[in-house]
Amino acid sequence: MDLLTIGAFAKASGLSPKALRLYDELGLLRPARVDPYTGYRYYAVTQLDRARLVAWLRRLGMPLARIRAVSALDGADAAREVRAYWAGVEAETAVRRDLAAFLVTELTEAPREGTTMLELRCAAHSDQGHVRPANQDTVYAGRRLLAVADGFGPAGAPASGAAVEALRFLDGEDGPRPGNVLNLLADAVRGANAAVRDVTEGAEDAGTTLTALLWTGSRLALAHIGDSRAYLLRGSGLFRISHDHSVVQSLLDEGRLTPAEAESHPQRSLLLKVLGADSDPDLRLHEALPGDRYLLCSDGLTGVVPDDRIRELLAAAPDPETAVRSLVDAANTAGGPDNVSCVVGDVMPPVG
Missing domain, CATH: 3.60.40.10 (PPM-type phosphatase domain)
Structure with missing residues (x-):
């Protein structure tokens, strides 16, 4: 099995070593091998696809608990979950956009004389x-x-x-x-x-x-x-x-x-x-x-x-x-x- 050091794996996957250590602790992305003496983490080349998916989902802002569920699914089911997550983000953003527009109006509009x-x-x-x-x-x-x-x-x-x-x-x-x-x-x-x-x-x-x-x-x-x-x-x-x-x-x-x-x-x-x-x-x-x-x-x-x-x-x-x-x-x-x-x-x- 081809193994990569945590530094090499981080560079290849787009995840930082700090993030990889966190995902190991959370059980989201376990290393393939941990040196029993130094505690140094090694990752298999075959883990890159999962790691890149995790990196992409994090860039979307998806919470880690949901990433864990999505990354365990196959392609079609994972795609369905990503679509559902993003639809929810867009709906929430629309509500916040309306609130922001109201606040901008309230903070910038002076009372108008003679308003009908x-x-x-x-x-x-x-x-x-x-x-x-x-x-x-x-x-x-x-x-x-x-x-x-x-x-x-x-x-x-x-x-x-x-x-x-x-x-x-x-x-x-x-x-x-x-x-x-x-x-x-x-x-x-x-x-x-x-x-x-x-x-x-x-x-x-x-x-x-x-x-x-x-x-x-x-x-x-x-x-x-x-x-x-x-x-x-x-x-x-x-x-x-x-x-x-x-x-x-x-x-x-x-x-x-x-x-x-x-x-x-x-x-x-x-x-x-x-x-x-x-x-x-x-x-x-x-x-x-x-x-x-x-x-x-x-x-x-x-x-x-x-x-x-x-x-x-x-x-x-x-x-x-x-x-x-x-x-x-x-x-x-x-x-x-x-x-x-x-x-x-x-x-x-x-x-x-």
């Missing part, structure tokens, strides 16, 4: 559906606050109600200032989380999702946790502005599932983040334009009505009240297997 303040006109509707024995959703549509919460478990209805009730103070007369709206919303969600814990204490597997928009007069701040959703209809396009915190969505992000496979996946309803479990919400700020229409909804709608149909119904409705009624009716027409709740808000120029 728009108005928000909204409506909400919630329905039990045709299958569930009770409605565990809670909706709210006020002057400044829109919210949907989808409770689950034996205390689901109290959980969703407590979450929305904890946010209602945000709908006050003065409203939040644009500069502090995300901090204010984050604090409110922390209060909602505590309220949900209080009402679900002793109830196993109970909690709620929460998707909320807070209006400043020119912007909408989004707080989101769970798999209820927020959409924006702008012009003829429908854009989802929330990201599901679910097992199936994580598998989609990693490239392990196709959208078609996700529709019938047995873990569709399994959530990764909910209120009542001390999970941090997603927080984003959206510039509003006259004519924008926002939709918040529980998965009782999105589970049975495809996005294309949602877009059609939103675009056709002349006002928010008609929109929420038509969306709920569409879910019930499709079988109504779950509670279904919708809140629609239109961004309008001020009257007069």
Whole structure:
């Protein structure tokens, strides 16, 4: 067996001697022979392919524990794992990019004199559906606050109600200032989380999702946790502005599932983040334009009505009240297997 010194092997593999010693200690890349007297490490030429793979994966930023698993697989399975890892990196980077863009805007934009303040006109509707024995959703549509919460478990209805009730103070007369709206919303969600814990204490597997928009007069701040959703209809396009915190969505992000496979996946309803479990919400700020229409909804709608149909119904409705009624009716027409709740808000120029 041809052996290389640790220095020669490091040069050939692209790994430093220090890294090779670490990977030996971790069991990731053991030397072929260790001198019993000097402790000097020797590596076989046949180990170069594995060592180079480890070096490449480290350059990708893959954690060592995952590298150990990937390097033990054959070519096709290893490639699948690398693809899944990188898809996850890209999804996380997209979220961080949005946060960075928000921070840059907040830190560099001076308050603008004479900014046109728009108005928000909204409506909400919630329905039990045709299958569930009770409605565990809670909706709210006020002057400044829109919210949907989808409770689950034996205390689901109290959980969703407590979450929305904890946010209602945000709908006050003065409203939040644009500069502090995300901090204010984050604090409110922390209060909602505590309220949900209080009402679900002793109830196993109970909690709620929460998707909320807070209006400043020119912007909408989004707080989101769970798999209820927020959409924006702008012009003829429908854009989802929330990201599901679910097992199936994580598998989609990693490239392990196709959208078609996700529709019938047995873990569709399994959530990764909910209120009542001390999970941090997603927080984003959206510039509003006259004519924008926002939709918040529980998965009782999105589970049975495809996005294309949602877009059609939103675009056709002349006002928010008609929109929420038509969306709920569409879910019930499709079988109504779950509670279904919708809140629609239109961004309008001020009257007069």
